[in-house]
Amino acid sequence: MRRTARRLADGREVIYFDADPSAPPRVAEDTRDLPAQAPASEMRRDPLSGEWVAMAAHRQTRTYKPPADLCPLCPSAPGSSSEIPESEYDVVVFENRFPSFAQGNPDIPSTVEGMSMMPSAPAAGRCEVVCFTSDHNTSFGHLRPAQVRTVVDAWADRTEALAATPGVEQVFCFENRGEEIGVTLHHPHGQIYGYPFITPRTERMLRVAETYRAEHGRPVLGDVLAAERASGARVIVESEHWTAFVPAAARWPVEVRVVPHRQVPDIAALTDSERDDFATTYLDVLRRLDALYDRPLPYIAAWHQAPVRAGRDLSWLHLEVFSVLRSADKLKYLAGSESGMAVWINDVTPEQIAERLRAPSV
Ligand SMILES: [Zn+2]
Numbered sequence: 001m002r003r004t005a006r007r008l009a010d011g012r013e014v015i016y017f018d019a020d021p022s023a024p025p026r027v028a029e030d031t032r033d034l035p036a037q038a039p040a041s042e043m044r045r046d047p048l049s050g051e052w053v054a055m056a057a058h059r060q061t062r063t064y065k066p067p068a069d070l071c072p073l074c075p076s077a078p079g080s081s082s083e084i085p086e087s088e089y090d091v092v093v094f095e096n097r098f099p100s101f102a103q104g105n106p107d108i109p110s111t112v113e114g115m116s117m118m119p120s121a122p123a124a125g126r127c128e129v130v131c132f133t134s135d136h137n138t139s140f141g142h143l144r145p146a147q148v149r150t151v152v153d154a155w156a157d158r159t160e161a162l163a164a165t166p167g168v169e170q171v172f173c174f175e176n177r178g179e180e181i182g183v184t185l186h187h188p189h190g191q192i193y194g195y196p197f198i199t200p201r202t203e204r205m206l207r208v209a210e211t212y213r214a215e216h217g218r219p220v221l222g223d224v225l226a227a228e229r230a231s232g233a234r235v236i237v238e239s240e241h242w243t244a245f246v247p248a249a250a251r252w253p254v255e256v257r258v259v260p261h262r263q264v265p266d267i268a269a270l271t272d273s274e275r276d277d278f279a280t281t282y283l284d285v286l287r288r289l290d291a292l293y294d295r296p297l298p299y300i301a302a303w304h305q306a307p308v309r310a311g312r313d314l315s316w317l318h319l320e321v322f323s324v325l326r327s328a329d330k331l332k333y334l335a336g337s338e339s340g341m342a343v344w345i346n347d348v349t350p351e352q353i354a355e356r357l358r359a360p361s362v
Contacts, residue, residue, distance in 0.1 A: 001153050010034040012095035017154040019090050019146060028076065028085035040102040041123040044112055051200050054123045056100040073131045073187035084131065091150045092131045093158055101125025101193060124167035126194040130154060136187050139296065140175060141286030148279035156268040162194035163308045170195045170202060170307045178298025180324055180331060198307045206311040213314065221316040225259050234354040237284045241277040244285045246354040251344040253326035254292065254353060256285055258319040265306035265315045285321065288357045293328035
């Protein structure tokens with residue numbers, strides 16, 4: 001794999017990941033006349049919940065709108081310049097033009113005016129876009145295993161790079177797929193967030209893992225994985241290094257966890273064979289998800305990685321894939337109980353959905 005870092009016209013970084021180290025060098029210049037980057041945002045911590053909220057107000061007033069026929073994630077062509085100056089690419093990562101978290105933040109008062117109990121701070125961090133392929137008309141699930149491997153290497157590279165970025169406490173790689181999830185760009189892509197704090201979900205999972213380890217002396221996900229593999233009732237796919245299963249207390253109508261058999265804190269810690277094996281295992285999972293309702297399944301794929309500094313020995317990397325679709329044409333809405341109280345009601349059992357995803361006809 002060859003990695004080439006370049007700069008876009010407004011100074012943002014673009015990084016090419018080439019599977020073939022002898023591919024032509026990445027030297028194309030960004031010839032666009034781009035305005036300076038949007039000002040960075042502010043974040044505030046709600047004193048009632050203790051959670052940070054980023055105020056990315058500039059995202060509402062995006063001045064740069066590409067013409068409808070120009071995909072900003074396709075390679076550039078003569079006469080039409082996109083975010084990627086090259087005329088083709090394998091996998092490319094670039095800094096988001098409208099980031100929720102960014103470097104170089106302006107001075108922000110340490111509390112919200114007139115609210116001494118409410119801390120505020122620059123939303124310091126980094127937001128990146130990952131293009132999985134230069135082919136506009138495909139999806140992650142239709143990539144070849146070697147292409148997925150390059151994506152995994154890019155995720156690993158960015159996890160280490162963002163972890164070394166000042167202020168970043170947690171790195172989150174994810175993909176939103178499908179219009180039902182709110183995706184407006186159809187080009188196969190994902191995002192990487194470097195948060196300046198540990199996210200509420202991770203913080204809670206670390207507390208639970210700590211309590212479990214104090215009681216049992218073992219990592220909780222290791223015990224869950226062993227139990228799922230022993231039972232097999234909710235296992236979808238099992239390979240040498242990974243197992244994919246529907247969690248026994250799944251919250252979403254379709255939900256799968258893809259877990260490595262070895263406890264590692266993050267993607268960067270995966271070995272070559274674990275990365276290769278992930279590619280084929282995950283592609284198998286995605287094929288089954290698309291076959292479930294016989295249509296491309298809208299989904300969110302969320303990597304749970306250890307925070308940069310805290311709780312690394314408690315963490316066990318895993319990928320969570322879930323969908324809002326409860327039948328071919330019905331969405332699950334996050335209504336009163338879920339949105340108001342974070343109490344989930346699922347109307348299918350994990351065992352039923354696992355059986356359907358496991359079916360050989362899928
Ligand atoms: Zn495109």
